[in-house]
Amino acid sequence: MLEKTYSPADIEAKWYDHWESTDAFACGRNQGGETYTIVMPPPNVTGNLHMGHALDNSLQDILIRFERLRGKDVLWQVGTDHAGIATQNIVEKQLDAAGLNRKDMGREKFIERVWDWKAESGGNITRQLRRLGASCDWSRERFTMDTGFSAGVLKFFVKLYNDGLMYKDNRLVNWDPKLKTAISDLEVEQKEVSGHFWHFRYPLVDAQGDIIKNKFIEIATTRPETMLGDTGIAVHPSDERYKDLIGQQVKLPLVGRLIPIVADDYADPEQGSGAVKITPAHDFNDFEVGKRNDLEMINILDESASLNRNAPEKYQGMDRYQARKAIVADLEGGGFLVKVEPHTHMVPYGDRGGVVIEPWLTEQWYVDAPKLAVKAIEAVETGKTNFIPKNWEKTYYQWMRNITPWCVSRQLWWGHQIPAWYAPDGTVFVCETEGEAYTQAQAKFGNDVVLERDKDVLDTWFSSGLWPFGTLGWPEKTPEVDRYYPNATLVTGFDIIFFWVARMMMSGLYIMDDVPFKKVYIHALVRDEKGAKMSKSKGNVIDPLDFVEKYGADALRFTLSSMEAQGRDIKMSEKRVEGYRNFGTKLWNAARFCEMNGISGSNSLKPPTATLTLNKWIIGEVMQAAQGVTKALEAFKFNEASDTIYHFTWGKFCDWYVELIKPVFWGEDEEQKQETRVVTAWVLDQILVILHPFMPFITEEIWNGLGAQRDTDIIHARWPEIGAVDAAAMADVDWVIRFITEVRSTRAEMNVPAGAKATALITGASKQTQRRVTDWHDMLARLARLEKAECVTSADTNGAAQLVVDEATVLLPLAGLMDLGAEKARLNKALDKTSKEAASLKGRLGNKGFTDKAPAHVVKDAQEQLSELEAQMQKLQAAIQRLGD
RNA sequence: GGUCGGUUAGCUCAGUUGGUAGAGCGUUUCGUUGACAUCGAAGAGGUCGCUGGUUCGAACCCAGUACCGACCACCA
Secondary structure: OOOOOOOHHHHHHHHHHHHHHOOOOOOOOOOOOOEEEEEOOOOEOOOOOOHHHHHHHHHHHHHHHHHHHOOOEEEEEOEEEOOHHHHHHHHHHHHHHOOOOHHHHOHHHHHHHHHHHHHHHHHHHHHHHHHHOOOOOHHHOEEOOOHHHHHHHHHHHHHHHHOOOEEEEEEEEEEEOOOOEEEOHHHEEEEEEEEEEEEEEEEEEOOOOOEEEEEEEEEEEOOHHHHHHOOEEEEOOOOHHHHHHOOOEEEOOOOOOEEEEEEOOOOOOOOOOOEEEEOOOOOHHHHHHHHHHOOOOOOOEOOOOEEOOOOOHHHOOOEHHHHHHHHHHHHHHOOOEEEEEEEEEEEEEEOOOOOEOEEEEEEEEEEOHHHHHHHHHHHHHOOOOEEEOOOHHHHHHHHHHOOOOEEOEEOOOOOOEOOEEEOOOOOEEEOOOHHHHHHHHHHHHOOOOOOEEOOOEEOHHHHHOOHHHHOOOOOOOOHHHHHHOOEEEEEEEHHHHHHHHHHHHHHHHHHOOOOOEEEEEEEOOEEOOOOOEOOOOOOOOOOHHHHHHHHOHHHHHHHHHHHOOOOOOEEOOHHHHHHHHHHHHHHHHHHHHHHHOOOOOOOOOOOOOOOOHHHHHHHHHHHHHHHHHHHHHHOOOHHHHHHHHHHHHHHHHHHHHHHHHHHHHHOOOHHHHHHHHHHHHHHHHHHHHHHOOOOHHHHHHHHHHOOOOOOOOHHHOOOOOOOOOOHHHHHHHHHHHHHHHHHHHHHHHOOOOOOOOEEEEEEOOOHHHHHHHHHOHHHHHHHOOEEEEEEOOOOOOOOEEEEEEOOEEEEEEOOOOOOHHHHHHHHHHHHHHHHHHHHHHHHHHHOHHHHHHOOHHHHHHHHHHHHHHHHHHHHHHHHHHHHOO
């Protein structure tokens, strides 16, 4: 028995436990079936579920449950990511709060501590995914730092190295002085900052290196402190102002170093004075200019962006911003400051550390991404992998075609340590294991050689790039790798196309020689109600679990799905969630109605045989809804899929079918009752199955709560088969609905008391209408609140409301009960609308261009419509006339 | 500077092969009829940003334009 009121909280946990304990999510249940694989973007192991996860995973679960119902062998691979920087950050903060730091602790102890934290908080996110209803195969859960997966990561590294695609290079990197690690281009965020533009002048010197009085060259900078590392001045080769100065030198203030003036296209004559200071060790552009002009590279900063020993003693140890102040003051004191202007410019920030990134000269490991990108681009161009919506392919191409070498080494401790060992002379051995490194090293240096392992770890995305096959067991040759790779679909947000999707494409094609997935569905971002990006600092974060708590996971999932229209961000609205909770209640009550009338469940996939028109009709409606949802989901149109099943369930099944069958159950005809029970049971089952991907919990509860013998839980039921639609039945019920709606509308507008019953007298009825009136009499009477309805040849129109349904005119004698003025106004309004439409159609049909050029069926439709409208107009006019003045 | 998206009812948004606009919420009126007031019935509300073009016909295609947003690159 179903409880009187539906309360999600009571049943959701129960069903999830049930599914999990019966291995309902396990892959391989249908070995003969076509496979369907999705790998879940691995959330940070110590993270918490936010609205983005809720959307991403709801959509994946909808697809997974849909395909499971369709009989495919589905694998939804789940797992978590070690999230190098993020996790290490959290643990370091904890240490900090306890007055400790990792350096004192030592690497081994620190890593132990991180594992402890992982053990402690790692269950949060997976519990939350369960709460959401995610039907992923937990028996296959993986972690990016599992032994097997880690072996794969190292193998990947070694293979790249051996193929010449992984190399060490000494160049400028984006250095985070807070976290003291290199980061990749993608982890840098440009932010607009209002700062200053300082104009300085550097004195020119003569051939002997002595300052020439009153001869200066003016430069401008937003970062005065870097001037200590200046090793040149660049001017444009065709800049007339400086032609004579090229090749001469200036004396760098505060430092005293003589630096050359060089000609380089990089200098923009339009900018500032046209001369630009060059600091090759602290600016990406200057680095290139320095290389081209053979300038010295002087690194003046240490790992925390304080001035190092290459700076004049006075500034050593100063933080970069302290140094800036001191240097500006000193330059001003020395008469080198020309002016200071306010200036707004973009400044790079580290996305994790939140401090200004310093271009810093260090040796790091790089992946030759431009080479790996070639196949990854080709795979999308040739359609082996498709993006949906397609416009994201452009974004992908744009980045891939301009890709730069990928810096993958991180000066962290938490992560996959780089498998490179160094001999005392610096010779590097890149191997999967230490033993192997020693074997190689001993062959070269003898048995006494002592190797030291590279201290750095790999970028987290380097390992998550292997997710689509690493989780299947690679580098082992497992049956799962053969069976589930390539994956069918990837579902993710556009914000990680570069970070993750692109890297998986490259690594998948490189390692597996095939694309990682055939389709990539890119969804939008979830924003707050006002459209602002949710962020902790803004305090506008909506916790999905609050909604789950309040309205149920089903309601949240349905909301996210119905708001997921391609190409647009989602503005999360509590009202919507509430509305879909109400939808759940509506379904619940409809099921209770069924139960009360002896309807339990149907184990038939095929629609039952129906003799009653109204049963034939609802079967046809099911077919149309099932087809609509199927097509929509196949095309990733989640909003369309949800809307279709929503409107069928509420607008057709509850609003009309349930109302129309009530008289059957009140009647005496047992055969009719039985047929209707069977049909209703089948229809309800189809609704439950179609709705199950969106609302897994309530559908499972009703499925099992109706008292029917079930072969399986609904999670393993079968998706409806699309069958024939009885057009005649559809037309009949369509007419019934229109008739009832017209009468109700008239009554409401005439302010007829709800309790008053009238007799409907129908004139001008065709044979078909006459038949319909007879066939549907009781339903019409009940739902339109009529005493009775009958077809007559003529009737007294005095004081009667009149309405037109198709060819017939319906009279409702309600003298005394209705407002005659209102009736006249109503008829005039109807006439107005009709004649306007008719006029427009007439105009179109009178246009030779239209009748000649438009397709025949369009013209025919227009003609038929016009004659219908004209007939209606006549009837309305007649009705108005009958009403008199 | 480059790329992409958006502009439709009071609000949030649908509307893919161009044929006279839909939903949810909100709002107004009515309703305690035997699943459901987390409900039912009925209604009001839109020259689809602007200008031009293509077409018999444009919310939809093309060009231009305004405003909003995102991403990438850059401004010494």
